[in-house]
Amino acid sequence: METNEPGQDPGGVHDPRISSLDERLQKAHHAEAVRTGKSKPTSKGYSQGNRVLAELIGGLVGGALIGWLIDRWFGTSPWGLLGFVFLGIAVAFRNIIRISNERPE
Structure with a gap:
C-alpha cells in the first residue's frame, strides 16, 4: 500500500463488524426519530385531525x-x-361530519 491510502483495501474482504455497526446505527437513528417525534406520521387519524382543524378555522x-x-x-x-x-x-360542521364518516384505511 502507498502512504496516502486508507488502512483498508476497498476491494478487499467484507468486514462483518462494519455491517453490524451500520445496522446498529440505523436502529439507533430510527429509535431516536420515534422518541423525538420526527418520524413521518403514518396514521390517517393524524391527517383527518388536520383537516378538521382546517375546516373549523377556514x-x-x-x-x-x-x-x-x-x-x-x-x-x-x-x-x-x-x-x-x-x-x-x-x-364547517357539515364538512367535519362528512370527514368523520370516512372509513379509516
Whole structure:
C-alpha cells in the first residue's frame, strides 16, 4: 500500500463488524426519530385531525371575511358579519361530519 491510502483495501474482504455497526446505527437513528417525534406520521387519524382543524378555522375566518365585506359594501353593519359567521360555522360542521364518516384505511 502507498502512504496516502486508507488502512483498508476497498476491494478487499467484507468486514462483518462494519455491517453490524451500520445496522446498529440505523436502529439507533430510527429509535431516536420515534422518541423525538420526527418520524413521518403514518396514521390517517393524524391527517383527518388536520383537516378538521382546517375546516373549523377556514369556516370561521371565511364567513367572517365575507360578512365583513358585505357589511362594508351595503352598510348592514353587524348583520352581514353575524349571518355569515354562523353560515361558515354551519358549513364547517357539515364538512367535519362528512370527514368523520370516512372509513379509516
